[in-house]
Amino acid sequence: AQKITQTQPGMFVQEKEAVTLDCTYDTSDPSYGLFWYKQPSSGEMIFLIYQGSYDQQNATEGRYSLNFQKARKSANLVISASQLGDSAMYFCAMREVANQAGTALIFGKGTTLSVSS
Amino acid sequence: DVKVTQSSRYLVKRTGEKVFLECVQDMDHENMFWYRQDPGLGLRLIYFSYDVKMKEKGDIPEGYSVSREKKERFSLILESASTNQTSMYLCASSPPWTGDALDGYEQYFGPGTRLTVT
Numbered sequence: 001a002q003k004i005t006q007t008q009p010g011m012f013v014q015e016k017e018a019v020t021l022d023c024t025y026d027t028s029d030p031s032y033g034l035f036w037y038k039q040p041s042s043g044e045m046i047f048l049i050y051q052g053s054y055d056q057q058n059a060t061e062g063r064y065s066l067n068f069q070k071a072r073k074s075a076n077l078v079i080s081a082s083q084l085g086d087s088a089m090y091f092c093a094m095r096e097v098a099n100q101a102g103t104a105l106i107f108g109k110g111t112t113l114s115v116s117s
Numbered sequence: 118d119v120k121v122t123q124s125s126r127y128l129v130k131r132t133g134e135k136v137f138l139e140c141v142q143d144m145d146h147e148n149m150f151w152y153r154q155d156p157g158l159g160l161r162l163i164y165f166s167y168d169v170k171m172k173e174k175g176d177i178p179e180g181y182s183v184s185r186e187k188k189e190r191f192s193l194i195l196e197s198a199s200t201n202q203t204s205m206y207l208c209a210s211s212p213p214w215t216g217d218a219l220d221g222y223e224q225y226f227g228p229g230t231r232l233t234v235t
Contacts, residue, residue: 004159035223043126045207045226091159104150104175105224109159 003027004092004108012114013082020067021077021111023092034075035093035105036066038086045091051075082115089113120144121227123208129233136195138230140208147213149191150224151175151183154205163206166191167213198234206230 005024013019025034036048051059051066059066067076079086089112093105124139142149148167152160152175162175164183172183180202184192191210195202209224 006159009157037223037226043205043229043231045209045224047223047225050223093160104162104165105160106162107152107160109157 003106004094006092006108006111008111009109010112010114012116015084015115015117016081018078018080019082019113021079021090021092021113023075023077023108025073025075025092025094027073027094033095034066034068035095036064036075036077037091037093038088039091039110040088048090049077079113082113084115084117087113087115121208121210121225123206123227123230125230126228127231127233129235130195130198131235132199134195134198134234136198136232136234138193138195138206138208138232140191140193140210140227141189142191142210142225142227143189144210144225145188146210146225147188148211148224149185150209150211151181151191151193152207152209153177154207154229160207163193198232200234202232203234204232206232 003026032053034051038046049059049061049064049066051068058068063080065078089110091110092108121142130136150165151163154160161177163181166172166185169188182194207229208227211224212222
Protein backbone atom coordinates (compact mmCIF):
# COMPACT_ATOMS: atom_id res chain seq x y z
CA ALA A 1 0.00 0.00 0.00
CA GLN A 2 1.26 3.43 -0.86
CA LYS A 3 2.36 5.24 2.26
CA ILE A 4 2.73 8.72 0.81
CA THR A 5 0.38 9.96 -1.88
CA GLN A 6 0.91 13.08 -3.92
CA THR A 7 -1.98 13.30 -6.33
CA GLN A 8 -0.83 16.30 -8.34
CA PRO A 9 1.78 15.38 -10.94
CA GLY A 10 2.04 19.02 -11.96
CA MET A 11 0.93 22.39 -10.69
CA PHE A 12 1.05 25.79 -12.33
CA VAL A 13 1.01 29.12 -10.53
CA GLN A 14 1.74 32.74 -11.29
CA GLU A 15 4.42 34.69 -9.51
CA LYS A 16 3.34 36.18 -6.17
CA GLU A 17 0.40 33.82 -5.84
CA ALA A 18 0.13 31.20 -3.11
CA VAL A 19 0.06 27.51 -3.99
CA THR A 20 -0.80 24.36 -2.07
CA LEU A 21 0.84 21.04 -2.83
CA ASP A 22 -1.12 18.07 -1.55
CA CYS A 23 0.22 15.15 0.43
CA THR A 24 -1.65 12.39 2.22
CA TYR A 25 -0.04 9.62 4.19
CA ASP A 26 -0.90 6.27 5.62
CA THR A 27 0.40 4.97 8.93
CA SER A 28 -0.95 3.23 11.98
CA ASP A 29 1.92 4.43 14.13
CA PRO A 30 1.08 7.33 16.48
CA SER A 31 4.64 8.66 16.23
CA TYR A 32 5.84 9.84 12.87
CA GLY A 33 7.49 12.78 11.19
CA LEU A 34 6.61 14.46 7.93
CA PHE A 35 9.05 16.26 5.64
CA TRP A 36 8.97 18.27 2.45
CA TYR A 37 11.92 18.45 0.08
CA LYS A 38 12.47 20.57 -3.02
CA GLN A 39 14.40 19.27 -6.02
CA PRO A 40 15.34 21.90 -8.61
CA SER A 41 16.32 20.87 -12.12
CA SER A 42 19.94 20.66 -10.96
CA GLY A 43 18.98 17.55 -9.00
CA GLU A 44 19.95 18.27 -5.41
CA MET A 45 17.37 17.61 -2.70
CA ILE A 46 16.75 20.59 -0.45
CA PHE A 47 15.03 20.15 2.91
CA LEU A 48 12.19 22.63 3.38
CA ILE A 49 10.11 21.86 6.45
CA TYR A 50 9.30 19.25 9.10
CA GLN A 51 6.21 18.41 11.16
CA GLY A 52 6.08 15.93 14.02
CA SER A 53 2.88 13.98 14.59
CA TYR A 54 2.42 15.43 18.08
CA ASP A 55 3.10 19.01 17.09
CA GLN A 56 0.07 21.09 17.94
CA GLN A 57 0.89 23.92 15.60
CA ASN A 58 1.55 23.85 11.89
CA ALA A 59 5.21 24.17 11.02
CA THR A 60 6.38 27.30 9.21
CA GLU A 61 9.69 28.21 7.60
CA GLY A 62 9.70 31.55 5.86
CA ARG A 63 7.36 31.35 2.87
CA TYR A 64 6.72 27.65 3.51
CA SER A 65 4.09 26.32 5.85
CA LEU A 66 2.79 22.83 6.40
CA ASN A 67 -0.96 22.48 6.72
CA PHE A 68 -1.13 19.46 9.02
CA GLN A 69 -4.55 17.83 9.37
CA LYS A 70 -3.94 14.75 11.45
CA ALA A 71 -7.44 13.28 11.31
CA ARG A 72 -7.38 13.49 7.52
CA LYS A 73 -3.78 12.25 7.41
CA SER A 74 -2.78 15.13 5.22
CA ALA A 75 0.34 17.30 5.27
CA ASN A 76 -0.02 19.85 2.52
CA LEU A 77 2.77 22.28 1.72
CA VAL A 78 1.73 25.89 1.26
CA ILE A 79 4.08 28.26 -0.53
CA SER A 80 3.12 31.88 -0.17
CA ALA A 81 4.09 34.56 -2.69
CA SER A 82 5.54 32.17 -5.28
CA GLN A 83 8.77 33.11 -6.98
CA LEU A 84 10.26 31.94 -10.26
CA GLY A 85 12.93 30.12 -8.29
CA ASP A 86 10.25 27.95 -6.69
CA SER A 87 9.88 26.05 -9.96
CA ALA A 88 11.00 22.55 -9.03
CA MET A 89 9.81 19.11 -8.05
CA TYR A 90 8.52 18.80 -4.50
CA PHE A 91 8.52 15.63 -2.49
CA CYS A 92 6.58 14.77 0.63
CA ALA A 93 8.21 12.17 2.89
CA MET A 94 7.50 10.37 6.15
CA ARG A 95 9.54 8.73 8.86
CA GLU A 96 7.75 6.23 11.09
CA VAL A 97 8.96 4.03 13.90
CA ALA A 98 7.58 0.92 12.25
CA ASN A 99 9.55 1.58 9.11
CA GLN A 100 11.67 -1.47 8.45
CA ALA A 101 14.49 0.72 7.31
CA GLY A 102 14.61 2.46 10.65
CA THR A 103 15.72 5.95 9.92
CA ALA A 104 15.05 6.03 6.21
CA LEU A 105 12.31 8.18 4.74
CA ILE A 106 9.40 7.05 2.62
CA PHE A 107 8.86 9.41 -0.28
CA GLY A 108 5.88 10.27 -2.43
CA LYS A 109 6.11 10.41 -6.21
CA GLY A 110 6.50 14.15 -6.28
CA THR A 111 4.73 17.19 -7.71
CA THR A 112 6.29 19.41 -10.34
CA LEU A 113 5.61 23.07 -9.67
CA SER A 114 5.94 25.60 -12.47
CA VAL A 115 5.90 29.30 -11.62
CA SER A 116 5.34 31.77 -14.43
CA SER A 117 5.82 35.53 -14.54
CA ASP B 118 27.57 23.09 6.19
CA VAL B 119 26.98 19.41 5.72
CA LYS B 120 28.40 18.20 2.50
CA VAL B 121 27.58 14.97 0.73
CA THR B 122 29.48 14.34 -2.46
CA GLN B 123 29.04 11.70 -5.11
CA SER B 124 31.85 10.56 -7.35
CA SER B 125 30.15 11.30 -10.66
CA ARG B 126 27.22 13.42 -11.86
CA TYR B 127 26.85 11.43 -15.05
CA LEU B 128 27.94 7.89 -15.82
CA VAL B 129 27.47 5.69 -18.88
CA LYS B 130 28.15 1.97 -18.56
CA ARG B 131 27.57 -1.11 -20.65
CA THR B 132 25.32 -4.01 -19.78
CA GLY B 133 27.16 -6.55 -17.66
CA GLU B 134 29.76 -4.14 -16.31
CA LYS B 135 30.44 -3.87 -12.60
CA VAL B 136 29.63 -0.34 -11.51
CA PHE B 137 30.70 1.50 -8.37
CA LEU B 138 28.92 4.61 -7.16
CA GLU B 139 30.76 6.38 -4.37
CA CYS B 140 29.35 8.68 -1.74
CA VAL B 141 31.31 10.66 0.87
CA GLN B 142 29.99 12.82 3.70
CA ASP B 143 31.99 15.16 5.88
CA MET B 144 29.71 15.51 8.92
CA ASP B 145 30.63 12.34 10.78
CA HIS B 146 27.11 11.00 10.31
CA GLU B 147 26.41 7.43 11.35
CA ASN B 148 23.60 6.87 8.86
CA MET B 149 24.00 6.76 5.11
CA PHE B 150 21.48 5.87 2.44
CA TRP B 151 21.21 5.04 -1.23
CA TYR B 152 18.03 5.92 -3.08
CA ARG B 153 17.01 5.47 -6.64
CA GLN B 154 14.82 8.07 -8.34
CA ASP B 155 12.72 7.31 -11.41
CA PRO B 156 10.10 9.50 -13.11
CA GLY B 157 6.67 8.89 -11.67
CA LEU B 158 8.03 6.66 -8.90
CA GLY B 159 9.65 9.14 -6.54
CA LEU B 160 12.62 8.03 -4.44
CA ARG B 161 12.96 4.42 -3.42
CA LEU B 162 15.38 3.15 -0.82
CA ILE B 163 17.93 0.62 -2.04
CA TYR B 164 20.16 0.14 1.02
CA PHE B 165 21.14 1.99 4.11
CA SER B 166 23.88 1.74 6.69
CA TYR B 167 23.77 2.81 10.33
CA ASP B 168 27.42 2.14 11.12
CA VAL B 169 30.68 1.02 9.58
CA LYS B 170 30.33 -2.45 8.06
CA MET B 171 26.61 -2.47 8.92
CA LYS B 172 23.96 -2.48 6.21
CA GLU B 173 20.26 -3.03 5.85
CA LYS B 174 18.20 -3.74 2.76
CA GLY B 175 15.70 -1.16 1.69
CA ASP B 176 12.71 -1.62 -0.57
CA ILE B 177 14.52 -2.49 -3.80
CA PRO B 178 17.89 -4.14 -3.02
CA GLU B 179 17.82 -6.69 -5.85
CA GLY B 180 20.74 -6.28 -8.22
CA TYR B 181 22.67 -4.05 -5.82
CA SER B 182 25.14 -4.43 -3.01
CA VAL B 183 26.83 -1.88 -0.75
CA SER B 184 30.05 -1.40 1.13
CA ARG B 185 30.86 0.77 4.12
CA GLU B 186 34.44 0.29 5.23
CA LYS B 187 34.84 3.83 6.58
CA LYS B 188 32.32 6.00 8.33
CA GLU B 189 32.42 8.76 5.76
CA ARG B 190 32.12 6.58 2.67
CA PHE B 191 29.22 4.49 1.40
CA SER B 192 29.49 2.70 -1.92
CA LEU B 193 26.75 1.29 -4.08
CA ILE B 194 27.74 -1.59 -6.33
CA LEU B 195 25.95 -2.88 -9.37
CA GLU B 196 27.49 -6.33 -9.78
CA SER B 197 26.32 -6.72 -13.38
CA ALA B 198 24.65 -3.61 -14.69
CA SER B 199 21.42 -3.99 -16.62
CA THR B 200 19.43 -1.50 -18.65
CA ASN B 201 16.66 -1.42 -16.04
CA GLN B 202 19.17 0.07 -13.63
CA THR B 203 19.37 3.22 -15.71
CA SER B 204 18.28 5.83 -13.20
CA MET B 205 19.24 8.73 -10.96
CA TYR B 206 20.99 7.56 -7.79
CA LEU B 207 20.93 9.73 -4.70
CA CYS B 208 23.05 9.29 -1.61
CA ALA B 209 22.08 10.80 1.73
CA SER B 210 23.40 10.93 5.28
CA SER B 211 21.94 11.79 8.66
CA PRO B 212 22.80 11.78 12.35
CA PRO B 213 22.10 8.59 14.32
CA TRP B 214 18.53 7.71 14.98
CA THR B 215 17.51 8.02 18.63
CA GLY B 216 14.60 5.66 18.08
CA ASP B 217 12.09 8.46 18.05
CA ALA B 218 10.32 9.00 14.78
CA LEU B 219 9.62 12.52 15.92
CA ASP B 220 13.25 13.52 15.57
CA GLY B 221 13.14 16.40 13.18
CA TYR B 222 16.58 16.02 11.73
CA GLU B 223 16.56 15.78 7.99
CA GLN B 224 18.61 13.71 5.62
CA TYR B 225 21.31 15.55 3.69
CA PHE B 226 21.52 14.59 0.06
CA GLY B 227 24.31 14.52 -2.46
CA PRO B 228 23.89 15.97 -5.96
CA GLY B 229 22.99 12.63 -7.50
CA THR B 230 24.53 10.40 -10.17
CA ARG B 231 22.61 9.93 -13.38
CA LEU B 232 23.54 6.46 -14.56
CA THR B 233 22.81 5.22 -18.06
CA VAL B 234 23.32 1.53 -18.86
CA THR B 235 23.40 0.74 -22.57
